[in-house]
Amino acid sequence: xxxxxxxxxxxxxxxxxxxxxxxxxxxxxxxxxxxxxxxxxxxxxxxxxxxxxxxxxxxxxxxxxxxxxxxxxxxxxxxxxxxxxxxxxxxxxxxxxxxxxxxxxxxxxxxxxxxxxxxxxxxxxxxxxxxxxxxxxxxxxxxxxxxxxxxxxxxxxxxxxxxxxxxxxxxxxxxxxxxxxxxxxxxxxxxxxxxxxxxxxxxxxxxxxxxxxxxxxxxxxxxxxxxxxxxxxxxxxxxxxxxxxxxxxxxxxxxxxxxxxxxxxxxxxxxxxxxxxxxxxxxxxxxxxxxxxxxxxxxxxxxxxxxxxxxxxxxxxxxxxxxxxxxxxxxxxxxxxxxxxxxxxxxxxxxxxxxxxxxxxxxxxxxxxxxxx
Amino acid sequence: xxxxxxxxxxxxxxxxxxxxxxxxxxxxxxxxxxxxxxxxxxxxxxxxxxxxxxxxxxxxxxxxxxxxxxxxxxxxxxxxxxxxxxxxxxxxxxxxxxxxxxxxxxxxxxxxxxxxxxxxxxxxxxxxxxx
Numbered sequence: 001x002x003x004x005x006x007x008x009x010x011x012x013x014x015x016x017x018x019x020x021x022x023x024x025x026x027x028x029x030x031x032x033x034x035x036x037x038x039x040x041x042x043x044x045x046x047x048x049x050x051x052x053x054x055x056x057x058x059x060x061x062x063x064x065x066x067x068x069x070x071x072x073x074x075x076x077x078x079x080x081x082x083x084x085x086x087x088x089x090x091x092x093x094x095x096x097x098x099x100x101x102x103x104x105x106x107x108x109x110x111x112x113x114x115x116x117x118x119x120x121x122x123x124x125x126x127x128x129x130x131x132x133x134x135x136x137x138x139x140x141x142x143x144x145x146x147x148x149x150x151x152x153x154x155x156x157x158x159x160x161x162x163x164x165x166x167x168x169x170x171x172x173x174x175x176x177x178x179x180x181x182x183x184x185x186x187x188x189x190x191x192x193x194x195x196x197x198x199x200x201x202x203x204x205x206x207x208x209x210x211x212x213x214x215x216x217x218x219x220x221x222x223x224x225x226x227x228x229x230x231x232x233x234x235x236x237x238x239x240x241x242x243x244x245x246x247x248x249x250x251x252x253x254x255x256x257x258x259x260x261x262x263x264x265x266x267x268x269x270x271x272x273x274x275x276x277x278x279x280x281x282x283x284x285x286x287x288x289x290x291x292x293x294x295x296x297x298x299x300x301x302x303x304x305x306x307x308x309x310x311x312x313x314x315x316x317x318x319x320x321x322x323x324x325x326x327x328x329x330x331x332x333x334x335x336x337x338x339x340x341x342x343x344x345x346x347x348x349x350x351x352x353x354x355x356x357x358x359x360x361x362x363x364x365x366x367x368x369x370x371x372x373x
Numbered sequence: 374x375x376x377x378x379x380x381x382x383x384x385x386x387x388x389x390x391x392x393x394x395x396x397x398x399x400x401x402x403x404x405x406x407x408x409x410x411x412x413x414x415x416x417x418x419x420x421x422x423x424x425x426x427x428x429x430x431x432x433x434x435x436x437x438x439x440x441x442x443x444x445x446x447x448x449x450x451x452x453x454x455x456x457x458x459x460x461x462x463x464x465x466x467x468x469x470x471x472x473x474x475x476x477x478x479x480x481x482x483x484x485x486x487x488x489x490x491x492x493x494x495x496x497x498x499x500x501x502x503x504x
Binding site for chain 2: 163166167170171174180197
């Protein structure tokens with residue numbers, strides 16, 4: 001049970017005690033709220049006293065009469081607004097005029113209850129305001145968390161971008177001071193490593209751009225018929241050079257003209273990430289097979305490899321941002337750690353599909369994506 | 374001068390930083406053992422006690438360096454440990470072992486920034502090894 005503090009501001013004692021009676025034992029529940037709300041009441045017989053109270057302690061809702069002996073209701077409203085207090089105000093007024101209503105609304109009153117009111121009218125008005133307040137606060141805390149997540153993401157990102165710069169800078173300093181010899185060939189390994197780190201950074205930047213494109217609302221998605229077999233073919237072609245280097249054979253099994261109503265950029269991101277992982281984390285002379293099928297109401301994209309595989313613990317962390325499985329076997333593989341988190345975001349959030357992974361250490365990994373079609 | 378060479382353990386999960394640090398330390402005339410993770414670092418100290426350890430702060434986890442450092446100090450209370458990180462430059466966070474309070478929970482003897490000049494590094498090491 002959560003309790004909201006309600007301040008009743010009215011110069012008529014009868015109204016104040018009447019409201020207290022009506023609100024006693026009144027509860028508001030909402031299907032998705034974790035807990036019900038009840039109310040703790042406090043009374044003030046003037047605007048001045050009301051302000052003294054809200055300055056001193058947090059109040060959630062004010063039931064405010066407009067016609068008060070000293071300062072009037074509107075002035076109390078103005079005070080709350082100028083101090084940007086997180087308080088919901090409901091005006092209670094006996095002669096409701098349009099002018100007053102406009103003035104009160106401009107000053108942030110949430111709604112009106114005309115005097116005299118029935119207990120039912122008051123309860124239903126309080127119920128509305130409670131739900132509104134709950135949703136407002138919920139939204140705010142969710143936004144804050146969103147920002148928090150963003151901040152963490154950026155601080156990890158800056159770490160991921162700076163590590164290669166540090167590494168390359170380190171090598172350049174060593175070269176500048178001729179620390180291991182006078183001949184350029186003494187530095188071959190360092191040059192190769194620097195180039196490798198630059199490649200890694202480029203991958204990271206490309207993935208970042210994918211992610212930004214997905215998250216920015218400015219880019220209009222273009223949903224139309226996309227031939228999945230064709231996208232897969234292009235993904236395999238792109239990975240061909242690396243596959244040849246590792247002597248990895250790639251197979252595609254897809255029915256002709258299997259189309260999915262989708263954005264081709266997004267499907268490419270999914271396909272490219274899965275296929276490139278299957279090649280990168282494969283062994284010499286390994287295989288990659290991509291199988292695409294249409295079943296009743298969905299398409300499945302299965303990407304199998306005969307690569308280094310992962311243990312359960314590694315699989316469980318696989319979809320986290322900047323997650324890179326670090327071990328002997330992955331040491332020389334370049335990656336940003338963003339690819340799979342992007343794929344998951346697309347599959348689940350954008351296409352309401354599923355992605356599953358099965359893996360056997362040193363046996364291989366199979367990713368299976370299901371998208372409703 | 375350095376007849377029986379002192380051994381320094383370097384732990385860093387970035388292969389390049391590890392290689393560079395190893396090169397610097399060898400050039401200063403020390404023996405070097407390397408480990409590329411907190412776990413590997415723990416394995417090394419099970420086997421032998423280095424004269425000094427230099428460990429990276431962020432490895433498998435953000436606090437891997439602290440944890441490894443803590444374990445080292447438990448096993449070899451007298452062994453100096455240096456934590457090397459690029460954390461300050463990257464995040465603006467500052468760690469230090471200046472005050473008593475910090476010393477109580479951070480067990481490292483010194484913090485150095487990655488990219489430290491070789492002569493500064495040598496000075497820090499010599500100070501800790503009392504050379």
